[in-house]
Amino acid sequence: MIDRLTPAIEARGVGAMVVGSASRGTWVRGDRDLDLFLLFPPELDRDSLERDGLSIARAIAIEFGDGYREKYAEHPYINATVDGIDVDLVPCYCVESATGIQSAVDRTPFHTRYVADRIAGLVDDVLLLKQFAKAGGVYGSDQMTEGFAGYLCELLVLRYGSFEGVLEGASGWRPGTAIDLEGHAAKRFEEPLAVVDPVDPNRNVSASVSLSRMMAFVELARGYLAAPSTAFFELRLEPPIPADAFAAGLAARGTALYALRFPTPNLIEDVVVPQLRKSLEGLTQLLGRHGFTVNRADCEMGPDHCLLVFELLVDTLPAVARHQGPPVWNGENAAKFREKYAAPPGGGPFAGPFIEDGRYVVEVPRRYRTAAALLGSEEILGVSLGKNVRRALGKRELLIGVGCWSAEFAPFLGAFLDPASPLVRLERT
């Protein structure tokens, strides 16, 4: 099929290049089907690139496929289905060296050439590594996974020489590990794992790998080397937890579960998930500030709804709360505070102002005595949420205890009640 598309593109006066895993035989299920880049001269201005590029891509999609969908990542591109295969047609600049890169898509042809020139004889190792990472739940550089991209897997195989070599290397990783194939790193990277891009010394290919995903990979590598088995390559879906098991689990834990459910914004995962994470963090802090200690919290983006779940150690608090005032030596503010809060004698159960460590403290009625009152209030819109999540929260429901369960989120809630590292989970099965 590439045999037909490539000449058709070149006939329109631009270069064509297959990039990504399909171009070098390292494709695994879950990778993008086929990326076909349209290469334009770098002298062309950006507007013309987008106009001409999309125009040619549309024409190709119509000629060979079933129509097209216009999409947008960092730059616009055309998506089509040709012979049952999902094809992205991406216009980019064909720059001569990596230093001429104008945007992220221009870098991709360099990645393709770098890997293609060196991967001979190692394709099976890359396939094994990608499947290993996928089964372990750490494959993919998307925001939800925070794991290992395909290109990163290829570079690791090049660095360590084989699949087992990668695992042996990884079993010694710790935060701050740096891998620099070309020995040309332009700076120190802050991320827990640094794999310097061979075609761009300023870029960390593993920038999106979180410390927890990195350590999940380390754990899996050690586990495999200690006891190799095909189980490490088998995809396992998280089983949904039945409603009654969910209720029994909650009761045995003795904790208080609260969830916010709202419609999923109509945007890609890489836009929504960071906002969910930010909201989760902000609301966890809000709960903590009001005295409701969060044991664990997590978020999930489903096709229809998003869910933010908070497991609390405590969901009811006493009437009395502390309010800290100014230091007594700050005369003007101290006097204002004292006058504002100095209650008449016998003025209820709330004491003060009194002096603690040189500052005024006063007791006030607690604003939210229950977590339900706090999570049901408009207060939650005051934390940093991200604009799309904030908008979606307009249609939120507050779920409590067993009410948090729904078929839609049953796999997620099962994993939430019973989290385990990849190796622990694998050893249990």
Place this chain on the structure above:
Amino acid sequence: MIDRLTPAIEARGVGAMVVGSASRGTWVRGDRDLDLFLLFPPELDRDSLERDGLSIARAIAIEFGDGYREKYAEHPYINATVDGIDVDLVPCYCVESATGIQSAVDRTPFHTRYVADRIAGLVDDVLLLKQFAKAGGVYGSDQMTEGFAGYLCELLVLRYGSFEGVLEGASGWRPGTAIDLEGHAAKRFEEPLAVVDPVDPNRNVSASVSLSRMMAFVELARGYLAAPSTAFFELRLEPPIPADAFAAGLAARGTALYALRFPTPNLIEDVVVPQLRKSLEGLTQLLGRHGFTVNRADCEMGPDHCLLVFELLVDTLPAVARHQGPPVWNGENAAKFREKYAAPPGGGPFAGPFIEDGRYVVEVPRRYRTAAALLGSEEILGVSLGKNVRRALGKRELLIGVGCWSAEFAPFLGAFLDPASPLVRLERT
């Protein structure tokens, strides 16, 4: 009476000197009645000083008083009652300059001379200031009060020239305020208020003044200057709270009150109180570590019992608790931890090990689900308590809620439920 004691001491070949507030007319109720120092040549060795000093002091006490009691502060001394007045007879070295001081008692005659030489015309101001501090609850350098000693009050009047001058000065104090009458400070003092001893540049006379007591004084000074009144000089006893009012107050607050009561060690306040404070701090931290958040805590040394009181926001917690393990990259420890805690599937409501921020975390059954279980356990003897309190805790009772009330501690518990700064309390009456 001094007219008779002094010649009798001098007749035995040693010097005699009246020191303290009685010597300069600045005595107020609550000060020690009379301190009479026996001055020995500094060449005398310490054993002889104690032996000869106590021997002469005993003879004087027998000749003029009703017998004697041998006491011990930093050094041994003799206490007697002469003509109905409580007299301390204290042997010390008569050194020529303050640099020759061998112990704290040797310093006292220098304080007496320094103040006596300068206090003429300011005696009434000192008396006012001492009574003002006393009524405000900040007079006394003992461990419970952490307030202003008599000598400190005298120095403040010398520095600011009058009672009102002291209040005007104090209304501008902030942590780090330094007062140096002789301009000869030998170092920077760490305490919130530094009043350099005029006879010893290495000593901070206000070392025992806590930040909170300092700020209580600042608050009272501002309050008096804004609206002077005799109320500032009137002693008020903390009224005992009746049992039913105590129960009602607790219920309205909605908090959970716990107390440990045990026999008061047979030792002076300045030994016991620091141990009570240390125990209070240690037990507050212990409660916090186990998830029982302390709202307020306080201690009291009564004649028969000591009381440590903890007011908790929460006294019951869920079954599940977190236990943090090693970082995953620490291979050996990580493997041990994973093997130790990796439960079989369906192994109860406790999850993990899972990875959080690159470290293993596992959930375990909570050891103490109630504050009563924790405070009733031997765990409390594992915190830093001080040896006399630790021993006394052998005969402890754990009191809960309204059970914390007793007539013995009714004034203390009234103040505990309704704490207020001195000025707030005064304005309410």
